[in-house]
Amino acid sequence: MRDAILAHLAYSFGKSPEAAQIEDWRMALSYAVRDRMVESWFSATRRCYEQKAKRVYYLSMEFLIGRLLEDGIVNLRLQDQAHAALAELGLDYHAVLADEPDAALGNGGLGRLAACFLESLSTLACPAIGYGIRYEHGLFRQSFRDGRQVESPETWLLQRHAWEFQRPEARYRIGFGGEVKTAGGNTTWTPSEHIDAEAFDTPIAGWKGRWTNTLRLWSAKAPDPFDLESFNRGDFARAAAPEALARTISRVLYPDDTTEQGKELRLKQEFFFTAAALRDILRRFDSEYDDLSLLPAKVAIQLNDTHPAVAGPELVRILHDERGLPFEEAMTIARGCLNYTNHTLLPEALETWHEGVFGKLLPRHLQIVDRIDDAHGRANPSRTLSMRANHQVRMGELSFVMANRVNGVSALHTGLMKDTVFAELHRLHPERIVNQTNGVTPRRWLLSCNPRLSRLVTDTIGDGWVGDLEKLRELEPHVDDAGWRERYAEAKRANKAALARWMADTQGLKVDPQAMFDVQIKRMHEYKRQHLNILEAIALWQEISETPDAGWTPRVKIFAGKAAPGYFFAKDIIRLINDVAKVLNADARTRDLLQVVFLPNYNVTLAERLIPAADLSEQISTAGKEASGTGNMKFALNGAPTIGTLDGANVEIREQVGAENFFLFGMDAPGVMARREVPDHARKAIDADPRLSRALAAVADGTFSPDEPGRYANVVANLSDHDYFLVASDFTDYWRAQREVDTAFADRDRWTRMAALNTARSGWFSSDRTIRGYMADIWGAESLQLD
C-alpha cells in the first residue's frame, strides 16, 4: 500500500514526498484504493454480459454520496494497510481522509437513499447502474451571520476528485424545442437546440469488494464549444457563450427538494439526464439483443421520484417514432421496464409542469403524454382524473400510469398513497402499488462512522453483521450482562467526548459530555417541526429558571439543517433557534442544565460525526407528512432511542425496537386530519397549556430578539392562527414525553439497556433488506454473486 501511494504520488501527480501537500497524499491514497476496485469492476461487467442478466437502472436527480475514500477503504477492508502505510509516511490517517470534499449532489433524504441503494446493489451483486447529473455545484454551503442562514456556492469540483473516469466516448446529443412533423404516418421531432451529455463514471464497490457497479453522471457540453468566427472578430464573450450556456444545465443542484420552482432549467435538467440515460440503456441493450420485445425482461428502470418521469414519453417516442413499433406496443414495452418510487404526499411537492413550458421544450413529448392519457382513459372508462388538468402535465399520474410497479417508502406512507394521492389509480390498478420501507447501509452508518461501537459488536458476535444486519439480534442476550452494558455505555461516552472536543476546537462551543445529547438534524421544514423542539426548549428554560433545583436532567439540544433559500419561514426558524441559543447559553443560572447548539452546514460528514454521539433522536414530524425518514434509522442503529410521532418509518422502528424503548407522543395521521377540522385549534391548544402560552409570549415579546422585538411576529401569528402542522396541538404531549425521557436518562443503566436494544433490533433497517425487496417484488433481478 505504501509503495502504491508513493508510485501514484510520483507518476500520477508528479510530486515527491517532500513537495507533497495533504491533497496530493489524499489523491495518491485514493488512486491506490481505486486501483483495487478495477478488477472486480471489470469482472462484474463481464459476468453480467456472460449471463445475459437483467440490469437495474436507478435514475435519480440526486446522489448524496458524501466522501468516498473511507467507503472504499472500509469495503475493501484496507483499513489496517492504509493506517500502517500512512503512519510509515508520517501522515495522520484521519487528516488525510478529512481532506476529501463532501460530494453533496443531493438535498437530503431522497439523495442519500439513492447513495445507500448504490452501495447495497453492489454488496448484493445486483447488476446496476445509477444515472444522475454531475453538478458542478452541489447543495449550497450554509453559514450563519447574526443567526441568519447565509448561502454560498459549494465547490466540490475545485479540489481534485479522485473517483471518476471521464468517458468522452459515451456522449449523446440531447435535443430541446423545435417542431414536430407528421408525414406518411411517421412523426419526426426536429429539435431547435442541442446539448451534449458526456458520461463520468464512478465505481461503487460493495462490501468486501466482491462486486462493483457504476454511478454514471452526465455533464452538459456544447456540441460546438467555441465560436471561432466571433473570437476572430474580437468578440471573446460571444465566442465562449455556447459552452457557458450549455454548461448551465449541469451547473447547479436545485436547492429545494419539496417545492418546484417551475423553472424551465429544471425541466431541462430532468430531460437531459433521463434522455441520456435511456440512450445509454438502449445502446447497451442493442449490443446484446435485436428483439425490442425483450426489453422488459432485460431492463428494469427505477424512477426515484417524478424527476425522471419524462422517461415514460421519451421511451415511447424512441420505440414508436424512431424504432417503428406501433404506439400501443411501444407503451406496453415501456411500461414493462419502468417503475416509480413516490417520496412525498405534500401537495406542493408533487411535480406539475405548465403545458406551455413543457410543450415548448418537449413538443413531441406533450403529444405523447396526451396519447398515453387518452389510451389510459379509454381502457379505464370509470376514471375521473387525468394526467392533464388545468393546462398542467401532472408528473405523479404520468409516472404511475407508465409504471409496472409504484412503491411507497414505509408501510404508513404506502397506505396513505393508496387512500389519498393515488386513490383512484389504486382502485383502477390494485396490484400496482407495493411498499418498500427505506433502509441505510450498515457499512457507512455503523461500521465506518462508529468504530467504537462496531468493535464492541464484532467482539461480541463476530463480523457477520456487516453483511447481514439482522445478526445484530444476537446482541440481545448480552444486553442483560452488566459488564457488557458498561462497555456499550463506554463506547457512547467516548463518542460524545470526541464530539464535544470537536465542537470546542472547530466551533468554539463548550458543552458538557455528561449531559444528554438531544439531536435533531435534517432539512429545515415546517412539517419536520424544528419549531416544536425549540418551543419546548424555551418552556424548559423558563421552568428551570423558576425551579433550578428540581432535579433536571442536563441536556444539550443539538440542531443542524439547511433551509431552501426561498423558504422564508424555515429561515426564520433557523434564526429563532440561533437567537434562543444565544440567550440560553448566556444564562449562568440554567446553562449547566440546558444548552442549545445549531451546527452550520449539515451534510453527510456532519451526520457521520453527530449520530454516533447522540443520546436522543428527534423524529417529531406531523403524522402523515414524513414519507419514511432514514435519519431515524441511523440513530436507532447507533443506539439513540427515538422521541417521535407515529409517522413514516418511525412506526416500524417502534415495532422493531419495542414500544418500551421508544418515546411516543402526539396525534396519529387520522388524528391530525380530524384536528385540522376543529375551528381555532391552535388558539385552543395554546390557551389550554400555560407552558406553551408562556413560551410563545417570550418569542412574541422579544425576549430572544431584544434589538428587534417584532422579529418573530410572523412565526407567532402562524402558530396561533393557522398552525397547519399542529405544533400547538402536539406540544403538551411532547412536553410529557420529554419529561419521561428525562426520567429514563437519569437512570443511566436503564438508558443504556434501551440504547443497546435499539442497536440490537435495528437490523431490519439495512438498505440490503430494502434492495432485496426491490429485486424480488419490483425488478425481477437476480444476484450474480458466485458464492
Ligand SMILES: *Cc1c(COP(=O)(O)O)cnc(C)c1O
Ligand atoms: C440521512 C440524511 C438525511 C435524511 O434525514 P431525515 O431525518 O430522514 O430527513 C438528510 N441529510 C443527510 C446529510 C443525511 O445523512
